[in-house]
Amino acid sequence: MDPALIKLALGGLAVLGCIGLFFGIGLGLAAHKFAIQINPKVEEVIEVLAGAQ
């Protein structure tokens, strides 16, 4: 195998991994920051109600 190609592949893995990590952490932080409280009882009540339409 051509070492240049291996280098490219490994570099690609590293770069894409970094991008993924970056955006993943970003989304995680956003989800944390913009978290909203959902009353768990809402789900329970919907569960109990008849489900058709």
Next chain:
Amino acid sequence: MKERMRHLTLTGLLLAAILVSVGCDTGHRFVKKTEFKDGETIVITFAGPVDEAWAKEKANYAVYEEPDPDILLPIKEISLSPDRTKVTLSFDDGLNTRQAHVLKTKEMLSEGRSQGTAILTVKKLYFGLLLSIFIGAMVVNNFVFTKYLGLCVFFGTSQRKATAVGMGITFTIVIVFAAMMAWALYQFVLKPFQLTFLNIVVFIGLVSLSVQAVDTILRKVNPALFKAFGVYLVLVIANCIAIAVPLILADNEYTGPESFMLALGAGLGFLVALFLMSSARERLELANVPPSFRGLPIAFIVAGLFALAFLGFSGMSIH
């Protein structure tokens, strides 16, 4: 009201000033203006009359596209206006007006006096280019009607006018967001690292990322709008226009503003398509359609007719 008028006038003046400065800046005192005309000719406007013998000599001009100085474009014909201030150069092949051209002249002669040599750049007004990208993506190359992309979402959400408009607006917001990120990532990460062969993978990730981000943020910041968008926000992921736009802007090496206009045009074009289709389909429900054609089949026929109508725009461009 008065305040608003003043704002408008100021903005208008500013825009006019930018247009004027972009259009006339030639870098030589004897040459007033250089511009493309009709996509095939270059018009040079001089500050004074030039000698006819000088103007008509083809060897006095050298024209090439800015990135390829070695390839001189052959001049077919030169015409001079009666007052001898305007020279029109026409070329054997059409010009690629998207590209800036460089025009070099040998020593210019005016009334027997020399005005020196000039190296001029000829380029299309940048606003014109942006506008042509925008109109091109929105109408001339409408993604739904001329490229047949995003059809599943198109047929799925075009039954009611209200849902169609909701989907169109949501889609426009997300596509602009995703395209700008795709442009930045492509230009500043993928290209320097020679990873452009991975762009499909990256762009798909980016689209879902932007949908997720808009979903998360909107849920908190503007719950009313979030409720109005409803299920359409998630449906954007299933729309293939969202992946076509980043691929197109990467292929054509668009700059930031150009990418923005492309994405905006694509989004608004989708909105227009959805709106037209939903208007027609609301009428169709009242029409007397044969039973075997009711529902989706007649919708496909109507979409085909719309596509035929949009074919009338094909080949149009803004000079």
